[in-house]
Amino acid sequence: MISETQKWKVGQRASPQKLSSSKGLFRVGKGFALGSILPIILLIAWEIAARVGLLAPHLLPAPSIILEKIISMYRDGSLFGHVSITLTRVLLGFAIGTAAAVVIGAIVGYAKTAEQVLDPLFQAFRSIPSLAWVPLFILWMGIGEPSKISLIAVGVFFPVYLNIVAGIQGVDRKLIEVGRIYQLTPFQLTKRIILPAALPSFITGMRSGLGLGWMFVVAAELMGASEGLGYLLVVGQNTYSPDTVIASILLFAILGKGTDALLKWIEYRSLKWQDSINNQA
C-alpha cells in the first residue's frame, strides 16, 4: 500500500517538463501534408485532361499555362505591382476597420449606456449588405483609393465589432471579482482582465473580418481600378483570356490563405493558454 507521504513525493517528482513538447510542429507538418494530397491529385487530373483535349483551352486552360502566365507577369514586373497594390488596400482597410471596431466595441461592450445608445444603430447598419455602400462611397469619395479602402474597412468592421462586444460581455464575472479584490482601477481591470479574456473572440473576429476584407477588395477593384488583382479579373474577362482570370483567382487564394495563416499563427501563439482540444499536448 502506498502511504500518504509517498504519494506526496511522487506528486512532487512529477516532471514539470513533460507537458511542453515539440510535437506541435511535427503535427502541423503532417496536417499540411495530408491537406495537400487532394489538391495535388486534382491538379494532375486537370493537367492531363487539358493535355488530351478534354477541356477547351479557351474556357479552362491547363495549370501549366496558368503558371506560365503568372511567371510571365513576374518577368515583366507587372505581377508585383498588382499583388502589392491589392495587398496594401486590404491591409489598410483591415487596419482601419479593426481599429474602429476595437475602440467602439470596447466602449459598447464595457458601458451599458453606450450599448443602449449605439448598438441598435450598428445592428441596423449591419443588416445593410455592405456592397450597397459602393455607389454612395463612389459619390462621396470618387473612384480613387479612399472609397476602396473605406469599403474594405466597412466590411472588416462588423465581424470584428460583434466579436469584441460578445467577448467583453462574456468575460467571467468571477475573474473580474479577482481584479476587484486587488482594487484595480477600471483601466487596469480592462487591461489586465477584460482584454485578455476577450482576446480569443477578438481573434476570431479578426479572422472573419480579414476574409470579408478579401471579398470586398474584389468588389472594390471590379468597380473601377487601373491596377490590382481585381483589375486583372476585368482585363481577363474583356480580353477573353481565362488564363489571366484564373491566375488572378489563384493569387487571391494564395494571398487570402497566407494572411489567414499568419493570423492563425498569431492565434496559436497568443492563445496557448486556452484549454481547447487543439492545445492538448
Add this chain to the structure above:
Amino acid sequence: MLNVKRLKRMFNNNQAGFHNINFSVDKGEIIGILGTSGCGKSTLLRVLSGLDPYYEGNISSSDEANNGVGMMFQEPRLLPWLSVRKNISFGLKKEERTSTKYQTYLDLVGLTGFENHYPKDLSGGMAQRTAIARALITEPEVLLLDEPFSALDAFTKMQLQDLLLSIWQKKKTTMLLVTHDIDEALYLCDRILILKGQPGEVFAEVQVERSKPRTRGDAYLSQQKAHILNLLNVEQKAAGELK
C-alpha cells in the same frame, strides 16, 4: 478590528442567504466559520470583502492602513492566460510583479518547477495551491479564506495549515476561515462560529482556549470536536441512520 452588526443578505425572497449575524474580530484573531452547505458562508465572505454591496446591517472596520483584504475564493479562479508565476504575482505592485518574489511562495506551496505552466495544465489541488500563494503573497491585514484546503490530500493539507500558521505567527494576520473540516478549524482557529439554517444564522460560538501551535488531536481538541459535532447534530443523524 472588524465589527459586524445585524448583517443580512438574502436571496430568493428570503429563502437563502444569511441574516442576524453579529460578531467582532480582534486584530490577529483567526475565526473559523463552520456550517452546513448552503447556509451562506461564501456569501458572508463576499459581503465582508466588499464584493457584494447589497447587504443590510453594519460592518465597521478599524483598520485604517487599508492594505486591502486578501481573499481566497472557493474556486481557484486563476487567470487562464497567465502562467502560475504570473498568477501568483497578480496582486503585487507593478515593480514587484516582475521580481522573483513569487519564488518563495511557489516553493512554500510545493509547486517548485511549475512556474511556467498554465492553469489548464494543473490538477485541481495544484490550482488551489496556486490560489493560496496568490492570496498570501500580498501579505494583507485581513485574509478571507473560503475552504482553502478542500481539494488537497490529507498530508498536503496539514503542511499548508502549518504554512498558514507560520504566516500568522510572523504577521499576526487576521483571518476568517470557512471550512468543512472540524479538525482544521480546531487546529487553526481561536474561535469558531457555527452557522446553521437556511437562511443561515450564527447558532453557536466555540472558543478554543489553547495557544498555537497546537498538537493535532490532543484530548482537549477531541473533546471540542465532539461538542461541535453535537452542535451540528451529526451524531444524532448518524445514529438515526444506523437503526
